[in-house]
Amino acid sequence: MFSELVKEFHKKGIPTDKPDFYDHPNFIKEEQRDPSYLIKFAKFVAEKPYSNDYIEKAESIIFDVAKILSKQLLDNGCQGACVDISGILARILELKGIWCACIKGSCTIDFPQKSNEKTTYFWSSDHGEFTAGHAWVFAPPFSIVDISLKQQLYTGTKKIISLKLSW
Template sequence: MGEARDRKIRAAGAHDRLTAGFVAAGVDPTAFGFYDQAAFLAQEQRDGSYLEKYAEWVATRPVDAVYEAHVRATVPKLASLVAAALTADDMQGGCMTAFSMLTRMLDRLGVWSFGVIGSANLDVPHLDLRRCLHTIDVRDHPDAVLGHAWVCAPPFFIVDASLALQHWAGTPMAGFVPPVVLGDAATAPIVRPGVDDCVSADVRAIHAEAERRLDPNLHHRLEPRLAAFGGRFPAREILLGQLSVRYVPIAIRQTNEPLEMVNAGSGKGRPAITIWNDEVAPAFGL
C-alpha cells in the first residue's frame, strides 16, 4: 500500500512540473488536443522529443473516480465502434489510421490519450505459434511502416482497435486475435522486453552472421533510447484467452491532422469524420 501511495505522489509531482513547463511555454494544458496549439508546435520544432512531454503529462495526470468511470464507459465503446468500422471497410494494416481516429475522437469525448508506436508480439504457446510486428526489421520497400500503433488512454495503457486487421486472414493466428484489445495495470502487467520482442529474426540473423555471435542486448544497441524510454512508457503483456500479446513502446506519435482529414482522400475505407458522424456521435448521443 505504501509503495502504491509513493508512486502516486511521484506521478503527481511529475505532472505538476510538466504542467508548469507547459504554462511557462505559453501552452494551455486545460484544453483537449493542446498538442495542436501554436506554442506547443513551436516547442516541438525546437525539440523533436517534446511530444513525449504531452504523453508523460497524460500518463501522470491524476485520475479521480468520476473521470475513471467516464473513461471505462467511453473507451471500450469507442474502440468497438472503430474496430467494427475498420473491419467493415477491410482496413487491413490500418493501425496508423486507427490510432489517429481514436485519439481525435477521444479528444471530442473528453478522454485524455496519446498514440504509441512500437513492437507487438503475438504468441499462442500451446501451438508454438508466434507472429511479430517489429519496429526493427528488414523493410520490404522504402516506405514500409514497421511495427504497430496503439493508443494509451489511462487507466487503459493499451487500446488497440486494429490488431485483428494485420493480415491474419488465412493464417493460424486469425482465430485468436479479438477485434479490440484493452489492457490496464491489472490485466496488462509491465514486462522487460527481450531482443526477440524488438528485433526481427531476419535482422538478428544478419547481425549474428556478421558478428559471429548472438547478442542478447542487440535491441539496446539498435534502439539506444529503449531503456530510458521504457522507464517512462514500459512494455506490457496482456493475456487474451490462449493468446498473449507483448506491447513494446518505441515512440510517441500524435496525428497532425484534424478528425475531418484523418483517412480523407486515401481511397481506402471511409474518412474518420464519416465514421464519427454516422456511427460514433449517434452512439454517444451527440
C-alpha cells in the same frame, strides 16, 4: 513529475486544460525545435491525476468508441491500419474530453503453444521511411487500447486466433 510538466508547458505559453493541447501553436513550435517533445505530452497524460468520476466516464466512452471503430475496421476489411485507426480513435476520444496519447512502437505476439504458430513481430525501425511497427492508444484507465491488432495481415491459425480478440 506532473507538476513539473505543467510548469514547463505554462512557462512556454502552452495551456494544458484540453486533451488536445499538443495542437496549440506554442506546443507545435517546441516540437519543431525538439521532435521528442510530444513524449512530454504522453507523460503528462500518464501522470495526470484523474478523479473516480472521470475514470468511470472515460472507461464507458472508450469502450463505446472502440467498439464502434472496431466494427467499422472489421466491416471495411482494413488490414495493417493500426497507425491510421489509432490516430482516429485518439482524436475522437479527445473531442469527447478523454485524455489520451497515440503511441507508436513495436509489438510482439505470442500465440498459444497448442496452435504451433510462431511468434509474430511488428518492429519499429530506426532507418528508412517507416511510420511505426505498430500503434495503439494510451487512455487512462487503459494502458493499451488496440482495436487493430486482430486486423493485421495474419494467415491460417493466426487469423482464426486473432479474430477471437475483442473490444
